[in-house]
Amino acid sequence: MQKISIVGAGRVGETTAQILAEEELCREIALYDVREDVSEGVALDIFQTAPFFEFDCRLTGSNDPAVMAGSDLVVVTAGFPRKPGMSRSDVLAANVAIIDEVTDHILAHAPHASILVVSNPVDTLTYRIAQRTGWARSRVFGQAGVLDASRMAAFIAEETGFSALDITTIVLGGHGDTMVPMPRYCTINGVPVSNFIAPERLDAIIERTRKGGAEILALRKNSSAYDAPAAAVAAMVDAISNDRKRLMPCVALLEGEYGERDIAMGVPCVLDESGLARVVELELDDRERQDFEHSVAAVRADIQRLAEL
Numbered sequence: 001m002q003k004i005s006i007v008g009a010g011r012v013g014e015t016t017a018q019i020l021a022e023e024e025l026c027r028e029i030a031l032y033d034v035r036e037d038v039s040e041g042v043a044l045d046i047f048q049t050a051p052f053f054e055f056d057c058r059l060t061g062s063n064d065p066a067v068m069a070g071s072d073l074v075v076v077t078a079g080f081p082r083k084p085g086m087s088r089s090d091v092l093a094a095n096v097a098i099i100d101e102v103t104d105h106i107l108a109h110a111p112h113a114s115i116l117v118v119s120n121p122v123d124t125l126t127y128r129i130a131q132r133t134g135w136a137r138s139r140v141f142g143q144a145g146v147l148d149a150s151r152m153a154a155f156i157a158e159e160t161g162f163s164a165l166d167i168t169t170i171v172l173g174g175h176g177d178t179m180v181p182m183p184r185y186c187t188i189n190g191v192p193v194s195n196f197i198a199p200e201r202l203d204a205i206i207e208r209t210r211k212g213g214a215e216i217l218a219l220r221k222n223s224s225a226y227d228a229p230a231a232a233v234a235a236m237v238d239a240i241s242n243d244r245k246r247l248m249p250c251v252a253l254l255e256g257e258y259g260e261r262d263i264a265m266g267v268p269c270v271l272d273e274s275g276l277a278r279v280v281e282l283e284l285d286d287r288e289r290q291d292f293e294h295s296v297a298a299v300r301a302d303i304q305r306l307a308e309l
């Protein structure tokens, strides 16, 4: 990709910009934030790491949304993170106004871009942006499952002592307490995790994965997670930028898959140079189906709240 814009030069936006630059996933990164001067400062600071990390990617920052002009991809991180004790849905009302404004800027300045949504609640806000732009689902999608799966992999690595490199995990559903970690599909280099972890320990890991964001928020106190979230965004950008055709859990608009439509939530998807190329349907057993439907209901409740805001 030639140009990627990042909306929101806060913790997630800045860390994402740093990783995208280090990995040279595009030639130019533009940071846009409503706060005056901040994104300019962030861009300058990151560009000054170029001699250490040996990248040629150029960075610019501005509080003028026109800085996004010509973007191939816009990563949306603008908005309030939740505070300790809050759920992601608690920031919906505050963030939907921000997201609407940002969407209008993208429509005006980067009408040919794809949009990768990070701001929470990410399922509902991805849905909102898709509705407001009217763009195909290949161009509007969100990040949640890549992060949730990496959290689960980290917990399995801690529990078993195996390298995190060998651990494959998948987490579906909404990015909240109803997310659906899928232990049946989790392996250590192809060997089912159930060979190494007792059922009650695996249940504890599933529960810890569901609350993974809240755990970090409680420890960090005045910040939600941003290192792993930014790395998760960068992994998705890498898949798109390098046309890798990677299978990753993404927030996608469902068009009948899993028996659902008119909703966006986490499902396995293929990412390639076109963006979100397709949704992959997995057969769910009874318990997985029940958990998935519980998650659908939670995301739908937030989507219904959109009409009241």
Ligand code: NAD
Pocket (backbone or CB within 6 Å): 007, 008, 009, 010, 011, 012, 013, 032, 033, 034, 035, 077, 078, 079, 080, 081, 082, 095, 098, 099, 101, 102, 117, 118, 119, 120, 121, 122, 143, 144, 147, 175, 224, 225, 226, 229
């Ligand atoms: P932050 O407060 O550090 O940064 C948010 C930035 O958005 C700020 O710099 C703010 O000035 C900017 N902003 C606010 N309104 C704006 C507007 N109208 N236009 C442009 N910029 C605007 O927050 P953070 O920790 O970076 O988190 C950002 C968002 O990402 C939150 O909603 C958080 O919940 C979400 N998040 C999502 C995931 C995920 O997995 N999907 C993970 C972590 C964080």
